[in-house]
Amino acid sequence: MPHLHIDVFQPLQLPAREGEVVFGFIATSRGEGGESLISTRFKGREFFILHKKSGEKHLLKSDKITRPSPNFLVKHALLAYAKHSHATIIDSNVDNASENVHLKTHDALKSVDYFASDFPTGREIRLEVGFGSARHLLHQASTNPDVLFIALEIHKPSIEQALKQITIQNLNNIMILDYDARLFLEFVPSNTLSRIYVHFPVPWDKKPHRRVIGDTFVTEAIRTLAPQGRLELRTDSENYYRFALETYSHPPHVSFEVRKNQEIAVTSKYEDRWKKMEKNIYDVTLINDLISPEKKLEGDFSFTQSSINDGILPTLERQTFRRDWGFLNAEASFMIGEGGWMLRLAMGSFDRPEHLYLIVQNGKARYFPTQPVRSSANLSAHILLNELLNG
Template identity: 35%
Template sequence: MPHFLAKSLELTDLPFNDEGYKLLYEAKGVKNPNESLICVNYEDEEFFIRKIKKPHQILLKAEKITKPSPIGILKGALRVLSKKSSLISHNLNNDTIKQTLRSKFFIKPQDILKLGFYEFCIEIGFGSGRHLLKLAQENPNKIYIGMEIHTPSIQQVLRQIDLLGLENVYIVCIDARVLLEILPSNSCEIIYVHFPVPWNKKPHRRVMSHKFLIQADRVLKKGGLIELRTDDEEYFRDTLEISLKSHNMRAEITKNLSSEVISKYEARWQRAEKNIFDLRIFCLRQSEDKKIEYDFNFSSFSLKSLEKIHQVGKIIKADFFVHVCEVFKADDKVILILSFGDFNWPVSKIVIFDKKRAYYFGGNPLSTEANIKSHLELLNLLMEK
């Protein structure tokens, strides 16, 4: 990840502009004064850089919640900041093409609803993108949505989309379990889940779960399917057991079936004569339409009272939680870093409070039931304060 170390950093002239970057303000940690957030604007995109004071040096790196894409934008901002410092070391040279490519096919989760896609296909955790890109090439009239949380994989596939001239592949950086909850009913043809991390010791972190299948059943059109392909027999058997408990799905099993698109990992397992399991789960019904909308507005608040909100820590309810992780303060702003929502797939967001308004930095959370309940709990907390 791009970063640099410096003996010192001089930021007394904020705000300032350099090379198209606007360095707006620095918010200092309330709980930990040795850390701060520096707000950066580049071509109308805003993000934060985290500054960490250590003995005899300062570290500057991305605030991962707001990390911009492509990563070259972050590197450029860090290079601008490095001019204000006494550098010790850095890794900010040699931007690659994929690190600077800005693609219209890299979209925010909310954009899927705005673009009005219908009868699309999803691949969850596409990795190198070999399977996703092959499908898109062979079916130019179908829309494909790739979901991934690994930034290098995203950058690699966006570069391939550009090189191949594809117009029917969209990439989203999000936990698919969260996104599935807000997608329209009966809108998806196929959900591909190929070689997911098995998480056998932490099954709550798996993509495939009872809750996931409930949402997938709603999102898939009648006759649509989930295609799980895995080399992990425990994961395969657990998913099969979950699917058989559903009255609205039919399961189809194959073993060591040859695939048209073979990833480098699958090829390695085939050479090792390792079993590969395929589970296809078919949706047998048309679901009722489901549309949840919520505005995530904030009511009245006091900037002064917010400074001690970090003392609240974590609030745990039956089916959601809210954790005030960190609080930062600038002259006219209080910034909260929050984790909230569902226990098994939490959301991390930043909320900014200034004299006139409060808002979620980078856009509102998705309108899932757990996120809405978490927001309402946050409103109650602010009223108490």
């Protein structure tokens, strides 16, 4: 995670600009530890830089919830803050590398809004979950130029590596998204995908609820797969293989195939490693046989009140509201410099919570850095939040 230590933390006169980086406002935590968050806008992305006192020094790093991809954005913003505030950098892991040219010249990296507002249509679409080294993704995309590959990964260095290869190989049929696959399927229209690849997912043997494959994921996979579409799990983990078989056997209108030690055209880094250790490799494939109705979601994320009393926000701090659809939790509250309050929220479904901020200034509320993903649990959490803000 990019970070730097500076000698003195100078709050800036805000808003402030250093080159292309704009700092908007500062929000200070009311809790112990005294962290503050500086809103930052750079290259069309909004995120927070986090400041914390660390012994005699001051730590600047990116806030986990709003951290943008690629890392270059954070690195550049951290250096811009240090420069604008005339701070001396004591130590850092931030290089002054310029923007990765592959990210500049290629538009394969998409944001979730891209899919939420206008999901691509008109050609065969396959999804790859957790592409890692991207060997399988790149191989599939280059051998199937008419197919569009939507590729999800939450590990930022893997995303940067994949983008680099996409540019070098000049592939134009891959869309990369930095997003949790378990959340993403909600945006996919019904009966759309021909394949979903989940190759060598993290086994999470001690925390099975964190696995990509689970009841909700499989239900959503069946909805989004076209008839005869396939959800392909490849794993070296016997536990995961058994768990997937069990999970696939619940829903009706599906069949499944199991294969052991099947050779495929391209092997991943993980597969090479397991093969050297002579581990078995399992393929567990679910085949959908259903035409699913279109998913309809009512509502949006607007706030209905004409003027919100921002004093209500700190009273919600550390409160959790549990409901049938999921929950809403106000983790921490922050005061905003020029007036206003902010809450750090976790909301939505228990196994796929959304983490973001709510800002109330001048009686108006907004989510930061973007609205929640338009899922049914998030819409329910928003209705509850709206009611709470009404007092």
